[in-house]
Amino acid sequence: MPSSISNAVFSEPSGPRIALVHFAGSLVFAGLYVSAWVTEGAAPDNWLLAMVVGTGLAGVAEALPKRRRQIAGVLRSVAILVFLCLVVVTLVTPDLLGI
Numbered sequence: 001m002p003s004s005i006s007n008a009v010f011s012e013p014s015g016p017r018i019a020l021v022h023f024a025g026s027l028v029f030a031g032l033y034v035s036a037w038v039t040e041g042a043a044p045d046n047w048l049l050a051m052v053v054g055t056g057l058a059g060v061a062e063a064l065p066k067r068r069r070q071i072a073g074v075l076r077s078v079a080i081l082v083f084l085c086l087v088v089v090t091l092v093t094p095d096l097l098g099i
Contacts, residue, residue: 011073012066022059026052046096047086054082 013019033048061075089096 012069013062013064013072016063019059019063022055022062026055026059029055047090050082050086054079054086057082 029048029051033045033052036045036048057075057079061072061079064072064075
C-alpha cells in the first residue's frame with residue numbers, strides 16, 4: 001500500500017493555476033530580495049534566495065504536463081529539500097542567513 005506522502009509528491013501536476021501561484025510567490029520573494037538589495041546597498045538576506053528557488057521549483061513541477069508526474073515528483077522533492085535545508089540552517093547557524 002503506497003504511502004500518502006508518495007501519493008502527494010508523485011501525483012499528477014495540478015495545472016497552470018497552482019503553477020501561477022507558485023511563480024507569483026517566487027516573483028514576490030525575488031522582488032523582496034531586489035528591494036532589500038537596492039535600499040540597503042548591501043547583500044540582502046540569503047533566505048530569500050532559498051525561497052525563490054523552492055517556490056520556483058514547485059511552480060515548474062506544477063506546470064509540467066500530466067504525463068510527466070515522475071519528473072514533477074522529483075522537482076517537488078528537491079523543493080522540499082531546499083525548504084528543509086533552510087529550516088536546518090536557521091536552527092544551526094542563524095547568523096548565516098542574517099536572522
